[in-house]
Amino acid sequence: xxxxxxxxxxxxxxxxxxxxxxxxxxxxxxxxxxxxxxxxxxxxxxxxxxxxxxxxxxxxxxxxx
Amino acid sequence: xxxxxxxxxxxxxxxxxxxxxxxxxxxxxxxxxxxxxxxxxxxxxxxxxxxxxxxxxxxxxxxxxxxxxxxxxxxxxxxxxxxxxxxxxxxxxxxxxxxxxxxxxxxxxxxxxxxxxxxxxxxxxxxxxxxxxxxxxxxxxxxxxxxxxxxxxxxxxxxxxxxxxxxxxxxxxxxxxxxxxxxxxxxxxxxxxxxxxxxxxxxxxxxxxxxxxxxxxxxxxxxxxxxxxxxxxxxxxxxxxxxxxxxxxxxxxxxxxxxxxxxxxxxxxxxxxxxxxxxxxxxxxxxxxxxxxxxxxxxxxxxxxxxxxxxxxxxxxxxxxxxxxxxxxxxxxxxxxxxxxxxxxxxxxxxxxxxxxxxxxxxxxxxxxxxxxxxxxxxxxxxxxxxxxxxxxxxxxxxxxxxxxx
Numbered sequence: 001x002x003x004x005x006x007x008x009x010x011x012x013x014x015x016x017x018x019x020x021x022x023x024x025x026x027x028x029x030x031x032x033x034x035x036x037x038x039x040x041x042x043x044x045x046x047x048x049x050x051x052x053x054x055x056x057x058x059x060x061x062x063x064x065x
Numbered sequence: 066x067x068x069x070x071x072x073x074x075x076x077x078x079x080x081x082x083x084x085x086x087x088x089x090x091x092x093x094x095x096x097x098x099x100x101x102x103x104x105x106x107x108x109x110x111x112x113x114x115x116x117x118x119x120x121x122x123x124x125x126x127x128x129x130x131x132x133x134x135x136x137x138x139x140x141x142x143x144x145x146x147x148x149x150x151x152x153x154x155x156x157x158x159x160x161x162x163x164x165x166x167x168x169x170x171x172x173x174x175x176x177x178x179x180x181x182x183x184x185x186x187x188x189x190x191x192x193x194x195x196x197x198x199x200x201x202x203x204x205x206x207x208x209x210x211x212x213x214x215x216x217x218x219x220x221x222x223x224x225x226x227x228x229x230x231x232x233x234x235x236x237x238x239x240x241x242x243x244x245x246x247x248x249x250x251x252x253x254x255x256x257x258x259x260x261x262x263x264x265x266x267x268x269x270x271x272x273x274x275x276x277x278x279x280x281x282x283x284x285x286x287x288x289x290x291x292x293x294x295x296x297x298x299x300x301x302x303x304x305x306x307x308x309x310x311x312x313x314x315x316x317x318x319x320x321x322x323x324x325x326x327x328x329x330x331x332x333x334x335x336x337x338x339x340x341x342x343x344x345x346x347x348x349x350x351x352x353x354x355x356x357x358x359x360x361x362x363x364x365x366x367x368x369x370x371x372x373x374x375x376x377x378x379x380x381x382x383x384x385x386x387x388x389x390x391x392x393x394x395x396x397x398x399x400x401x402x403x404x405x406x407x408x409x410x411x412x413x414x415x416x417x418x419x420x421x422x423x424x425x426x427x428x429x430x431x432x433x434x435x436x437x438x439x440x441x442x443x444x445x446x447x448x449x450x451x452x453x454x455x456x457x458x459x460x461x462x463x464x465x466x467x468x469x470x471x
Contacts, residue, residue: 009124054363056114
């Protein structure tokens, strides 16, 4: 599982960080850091998927595998 | 799970809550028919981007749409540009606008909310609200003529529109009845900050003022007369006067309504097999032990999923029971390149604490109620706000433990 961030559109709203803080971290300059590799934990991965579809700017893309 | 005898689930509403409910049902082991009645002509789209990225021209039309939902089993039927006109909760049937009647075993109501348009603003050309993509396109089309704009309401939509319009250098008057901007949303301290921010950025802010009358010239709005008798000449009026839950079609359905669809902690309505999610749902939030309706993007997503899961769990033969939906609301706002964020609910707080930040000009504050943290807000302070989110959740859980007998 890999996350691709569209840096042009990501505005650092932190929605993803609220849903899966283990993986997403927005710093105070509103830059999104993604912790990779993404943990194998099924519960965390379910929340990562939710974070991707919850991004209001649609700046996250998920590549499974 | 087989869900014996469950033949059809209907999801009503095509915004994020409906989209999330449909995604969850398709991802779950549900093999019956799923009928999605969505008012959208195209797909579901991002609402938060409308007043910001889209109107400012930073996001294109095509970039607004949520991804297609994978339908591996082929059990999804989508009715686009369609709405339900009635529900019979006891008989478990819904009626489509065209008069057709559809029976269901499960229903998830995600019909959202509609922009509140005060009586004086209705039926006049040059007066627009913002709720849908079509509304945003109508506003964008008006901007070509570089209009002078009066914005009615200093809430989230009004403030974001004012900031977006100032990025084009347009002349803006923002009219708000309260003494600050966004005060109800962010509390009085940040309300002052937001007021100052808009004034520094050249918005003519009129607080403590309301529009008494809109004056038309040649069939189009030309001026607004305010409560203090002053008159604002204007070419366009934008209305950000809040929204009301879209429950008109549920009158007479038998469903319990009170400023939304009344739900228990699992998002179940007053009738078995009928759940609600998103702006339309007034549910019992266990974290705050109170009924609330939350009109924010992240809640819509999480509630859509939770309502869908709980609906499946409520059917005979389900292996798990429905789970309460406990939520710490979160929302943000972008204005003049700054990001305002809030987690939790500050209603009824008895103390506000100000905190030091790296940039002393940017506020960070926490809201407390009887020594417990209930909300936190900040400007460009994502990490700190999200850390408080965890603490708010821990405090809420400890309150719950106290409230629940062992």
